[in-house]
Amino acid sequence: MTDNKRETDCRTGLGWGSLLWSFLTSIRIALLLFTIIALACLPGIFIPQGEDPLFYYHNYGDLVGSLITALDFDKVFNSSWFFVLCLLLFINLLACTVQRWQNFYRCVIKQPSLPAGLHFLGSPFIHTGLVLVLLGAFIGAYYSYEHYCEIAVPGFQAITLGKQRYELKAEGFNIEYHTDGSPSQYFTKLKLIKDGNNLCEKTISVNNPLSYQGLKVYQFNYGWLLDLSLEKDGQSRNFLVKDGDQLALNEDGSELIQMRFYPDWARDAKGHPISRTPQPNNPQLAFLRTSDGFPVDIGMLKPQESAELSDGLKITFSGYRNYTGLHVKKDPGVPIVFTGFLFLGCGIPLHYLVSSKRRRKGE
Amino acid sequence: MEGNLVLITFSFYLIAALICLVLLWCKQHTLEKIGIICTIIAFILLNTVLIYRSLLAGRLPGSNLYEFLLFFAWGMSATYLFILIKYKLQSSGVFILPLITGVLGCAALFSSRIQPLMPALQSPWLKFHVSVAIIGYSVFAVSFALAMMSLLKVPVSINHHKSLDDLIYGCNALGFSFLTLVLITGAIWAEQAWGTWWSWDPKETASLITWLVYGFYLHLRHTSIWSNKRGAILTCLGFFAVLFTLMGISLLVPGLHSYT
Numbered sequence: 001m002t003d004n005k006r007e008t009d010c011r012t013g014l015g016w017g018s019l020l021w022s023f024l025t026s027i028r029i030a031l032l033l034f035t036i037i038a039l040a041c042l043p044g045i046f047i048p049q050g051e052d053p054l055f056y057y058h059n060y061g062d063l064v065g066s067l068i069t070a071l072d073f074d075k076v077f078n079s080s081w082f083f084v085l086c087l088l089l090f091i092n093l094l095a096c097t098v099q100r101w102q103n104f105y106r107c108v109i110k111q112p113s114l115p116a117g118l119h120f121l122g123s124p125f126i127h128t129g130l131v132l133v134l135l136g137a138f139i140g141a142y143y144s145y146e147h148y149c150e151i152a153v154p155g156f157q158a159i160t161l162g163k164q165r166y167e168l169k170a171e172g173f174n175i176e177y178h179t180d181g182s183p184s185q186y187f188t189k190l191k192l193i194k195d196g197n198n199l200c201e202k203t204i205s206v207n208n209p210l211s212y213q214g215l216k217v218y219q220f221n222y223g224w225l226l227d228l229s230l231e232k233d234g235q236s237r238n239f240l241v242k243d244g245d246q247l248a249l250n251e252d253g254s255e256l257i258q259m260r261f262y263p264d265w266a267r268d269a270k271g272h273p274i275s276r277t278p279q280p281n282n283p284q285l286a287f288l289r290t291s292d293g294f295p296v297d298i299g300m301l302k303p304q305e306s307a308e309l310s311d312g313l314k315i316t317f318s319g320y321r322n323y324t325g326l327h328v329k330k331d332p333g334v335p336i337v338f339t340g341f342l343f344l345g346c347g348i349p350l351h352y353l354v355s356s357k358r359r360r361k362g363e
Numbered sequence: 364m365e366g367n368l369v370l371i372t373f374s375f376y377l378i379a380a381l382i383c384l385v386l387l388w389c390k391q392h393t394l395e396k397i398g399i400i401c402t403i404i405a406f407i408l409l410n411t412v413l414i415y416r417s418l419l420a421g422r423l424p425g426s427n428l429y430e431f432l433l434f435f436a437w438g439m440s441a442t443y444l445f446i447l448i449k450y451k452l453q454s455s456g457v458f459i460l461p462l463i464t465g466v467l468g469c470a471a472l473f474s475s476r477i478q479p480l481m482p483a484l485q486s487p488w489l490k491f492h493v494s495v496a497i498i499g500y501s502v503f504a505v506s507f508a509l510a511m512m513s514l515l516k517v518p519v520s521i522n523h524h525k526s527l528d529d530l531i532y533g534c535n536a537l538g539f540s541f542l543t544l545v546l547i548t549g550a551i552w553a554e555q556a557w558g559t560w561w562s563w564d565p566k567e568t569a570s571l572i573t574w575l576v577y578g579f580y581l582h583l584r585h586t587s588i589w590s591n592k593r594g595a596i597l598t599c600l601g602f603f604a605v606l607f608t609l610m611g612i613s614l615l616v617p618g619l620h621s622y623t
Contacts, residue, residue, distance in 0.1 A: 027586050031579055038575040045565045045572075045612070077563045137561065146558075178479035185482050206482035207556045218558045219482075329558045337560055341547045348540045 024095035033089045040085060043068075044076035090134045097127040122351025125343050132340030140333025147328040152225050152240070152321060153188070161215065161330050167193040172203075173222065173324045181277045186219050188324040214330055221325035224261045226285060227318040242323070249289075249313075260286045261320060265300075273300075285317045365475065368412050369433070373467045375405035376440075380460035387457060387517070395453060402447075402460070406440045413437055420477045425493035426484055428613050432470035434493070435609070436463045438501030446505060450530065454517050458508035469610065488552035495548060499541030500605055503577075506534030507602035510595035528591045531598055532584060539577040546570060569608040576601040 023029065047068060048055070056074055057065035072079035101124045108120050145161040149168065156169040172189035185205050192200040192212055200212040210217040224243040229236055241247050241259050249255035264276040265284035273286060289297040289309060297309045301317035308314055382398035413433060416424050424430035443459045446452050480489075509531045512519060519527055549567070550560040561567060580597040583589050 027582050028588075031582055031586070034575045034579045034582075038572045038579075041568045041572050044563060045568050049563070180479060182479055183482065184479060185485065207486040207552075209555065209558065216558060218556075327558050334554060334560065338551070341551065344543060344547060348543060352540070 021095070024092060025099045026092075027096075030089075030092050030096065033085065033092060037085050037089060040076065040082055043073040047073050047076075049077070050075055086134065086137075090131070090138070093127060093131055093134065097124065097131050100124040100127050122347050122349075125347030125350055127347075129340045129343030129345075129347055132343060133337050134340075136333035136335075136337030136340060138333070139336060140331045144329065144331035144333060148220065148325070149328065150223070150242070150323045150325050152323050155323075156193075159328055161328065165194070166199075166215075168217065168326065168328070169193060170324050170326075173322045175222070175278065177277075177279070183278060186222055186324075188219055188326070190217060190326075192217065214332065214335075216329050218327040218329070219324070220327040223323055223325065224263070224320055225323045226259055226261055226320050228259075229316045229318055231314040231316070232312060238318070254292050256290050257315070258288045258290070262286065263320075280320070283320060285320075287315065365412060365415060368408060368415075369467065369471065372405050372408040372412060373464060373471075375401050375408065376436075376460055376464040376467060379405060379456065380464050383453065383456035383460055387454070398453065398456065399447070402440070402444065402456070406437075406444060409433070409437050409440060416477070422480070423490055423493065425497070426480055426489065427473070427478065428610075429470050429473040429475050431493065431497075431609075432466050432473070434497050435500055436466045436470070438497040439463050439466070439504045442501045442505045443508075446530075450525070452509075452519060454519055455505065455508045455512060457517065458511045459504060462504055462508070483556050486552055486556060488548055488555070492545060492548040492552060495541050495544040499538045499545055500609065502534050502538035502541065503602050503605050506531050506538060506598050509534065510598035510602075513591065513595040514599070528594065531594065535577055535580055535598060535601070539574070539581060542570070542574050542577065546574060566608060566612045569604065569612050573601060573604040573608055576604050 051074060053065075053069045053074070056068045059065070060068060068074055072081065076082055104120055104124050147159050147161060149157050149159060151157045151168060151170040153170045153173040156167055158165060158167050160166075169191040170188055171191060172187075174187050175183050176185045176187070178184045187203050187205045189203045190201070190210055191198060192210060192215070200210060202210040204210045204217060204219050206219050209219070226241045226243060228239045228241055228247070230239065230249075231237075239247055243259060243261040246256045246258040249257065262273055262275045262282075262284050263278055263280040265282045266274055266276045268274045276282075283303055285301045287297075287299055287301065287307075288295055297307075299307045301307060301315070303317055303319055306314055306316040379398050379401035382394055382401065386395060386398065413424055416430070416433075425434050439459060440463055443456065443463075446455065509527055511517075513527050513531065546567075549570075553562065554560040576597065580594060580601060583597065584594065
């Protein structure tokens, strides 16, 4: 059955209801929405998303920059106008899906020719699948929780997702390497704890998250934590600093120590420090102390080594350990989206059965 | 060795493409045959390259842009040979053979070093995601060639009582189904690796645009505003979106799929 026929079917009934229905199920409206959404995606590709407004003024000039921020082209996919477009598409799709099930009912159930009729399920299945995918996306956008945390290994961290409080305990972390030295996989031995009860235990890796009743914990990244102590006038303080971060020595942040950790320290051909491998074969810490942006002290430390800085400050590199970067997520929309995928996966072959059948009949 | 083999394959496709072009003006049976033989030899060579590389890397090629483009050229050749055998549409080679040659040429621009897979790529979904993409994109390439023939009114005779337009529609519908599978496998994989099944990465967004263009085509056919010419133009537009998704994004916009 062609949609032209469907359109005329709808127009046989009079009144506002059927007029609205034919408007909602109109293929032309769907085509219009396809076009607008495809065009709306373009700024999302070509304009870097989610930057500071100043970035756009600087790179695109005042006029274009102000246009970009005013029209939300800097955050297309989080903008209200894009949401409205998706909502309109959803309404249109929902109406079309209902209509396709009605047609299926009219064509097959009323004039039973099952199982041949099963082939006519293709289009309703595909459209139902798409409805579910969009529905899941909406639910996910409003009801999902996300949390990123870095846990020193071994160590634990409390996380709050909505009203639920959990504790994540990282008991071990290791990296496997390819023969060329590049990392092949990251593993974290993880425990999910709630109110002192062990809920779940798993060694997660990239592509293999921990999953517990809709809550998922993903291996996201890793890095080094550096144990340092600073001593001045007989007073000592310990710090745990992330590799690449800087440590503020005073309140206004004008006195800083920048840290860079080299797990496998060496010099390249030009004499610049590099890390030959990510493995701690020759660990060294490079530090740079600045005052109002001007370098004051610079040095390298091996573990357990200390250095005396210009004004009597003593810095000790006590040790290093890994932190594991974890991405915790709870998205109630995912099961709905995946059900939608299942409908799509079934609908596509069913649709093919019907078209090849039609072809054979010479329709 | 692999580089030389790719160069020889490239040359054979180039010769086959030139022969197809000459055939537009002078129909000659021997030349036609030489063209087909060149295409077949090139296809066998391309198979050799891919098998050699798969054995060397211990996995299917498709984990960087170089491998994907070789695989894409292979997919297009396979689809072209299929319609050549089934529908005797040698003239479609005028458009598809230069495309294959171009894709092979582009592949040479990228590093052919076999790199071990980074952690995010180590998933069984990689195979499915890449394979369905190759099939989908190859079918779209053929529908593009057919649409160009329809637009430029290249004389064709198709057996099986099919019109060129029906064939374009069939290709687009098949390609669209596989593109849908590309998006589904990608989403399931992304959910497993990154925790979000859709993250509006430039490549994802470009694929969505491609999907909308072909979705537009498939729906337009059921309305009164349909014409064969409009369908052919949309098919070309869709294939530009495919090429942009495949190469433009990888070269121009950084993102999760930029292979760096």
